[in-house]
Amino acid sequence: MELTTWLNELLSDNLIFTPQTLGYYWEGLVTTTQLVFLSLLAGLVLAVPLAIGRSSGRRWISLPIYAYTYVFRGTPLLIQLYLIYYGVVFFDGIQETFLWPMLREAFYPALIAFTLNTAAYTTEIFRGAIKATPRGEIEAARAYGMSQALMMRRIILPSAFRRALPAYGNEVIFMLHASAIASVVTLMDLTGAARFVYARYYAPFEAFLFVAAIYLCLTFAILYFFRFLEKRLLAHLKPA
Known part of the structure; x- marks a missing residue:
């Protein structure tokens, strides 16, 4: 009886689930989705050629890429975000260029930091997958007379992607969870919306638990999507 009374009082007196606060959460969800999707897309585009170069036998190609991945995988994402967000103003003449209207907004420095970070991790993931290509597939492609570029495009990359x-x-999933630090540079993402609602209504449990539930739903959606892809693309590896 006391629990029912407490729930009724919570729902009747709670102000953090009003249309206004739900609008803040929706804005944060849109910002988080855009930030994660664009950074993953740009990072994937960067990672494919970098992984090819990283797996190259030419050291003058592979070593600079190794240095880049080592730095961005070896330092915290929060430090990278701070350096890009606060350090961009120290470049001489940057405020007079066409880039300044974008760089002075918190979204684009966060996008750059997240893109460079996920590109470093994705490069190493794809590099390992490329190195694990069965020798027989490569020899069969060479037996058909494929060039190195054609073999990379038709044989190695599709196999490595799977x-x-x-x-x-x-x-x-890591990038989705890491996007929560974007709020430290005044970006109104999901975590930023929860912090705003908490500061306004002094309701930390409701605000952050609601956002945690949203992150949980997004995580399960991503897991389901990748499991679906694995079933479709790796179906030939399963026993009959």
């Missing part, structure tokens, strides 16, 4: 899919799914 092998890298489980690890890349974990990277996508």
Whole structure:
């Protein structure tokens, strides 16, 4: 009886689930989704050629890429975000260029930091998948007279993508969870919306538990999507 009374009082007196606060949460959800999706897309585009170069036998190609991945995987994402967000103003003449209207907004420095970070991790994921290509597939492609570029496009990359899919799914979930730090640079993402509602209504449990539930739903959606892809792309590896 006391529990029912407490729930009724919570629902009747709670002000954090009004249309106004739900609008804040929706704005944060849109911002988080855009930030994670765009950073993953740009990072994937960067990671494919970088992984090819990273697996190259030419050290003058692979070593600079290794240095980039080592730095961005070896330092916290929060530090990278701070350096890009606060350090961009120290470049001489940047405020007079066409880039300044974008860089002075919190979204684009966060997008750059997240893109460079996920590109470093994805590069190493794809590099390992490329190195794990069975020798027989490469020899068969050479026997057909394929060039190195054609073999990379038709044989190695599709095979490597299938092998890298489980690890890349974990990277996508990691980036979703890591996006919560974007609020420290005044970006109104999901966590930023929860902090705003908490500061306004002094309701930390309701605000952050609601956002945690949203992150949980997004995580399960990503897991389901990648499991679906794995079933479709790796179906030939399952026993009959």
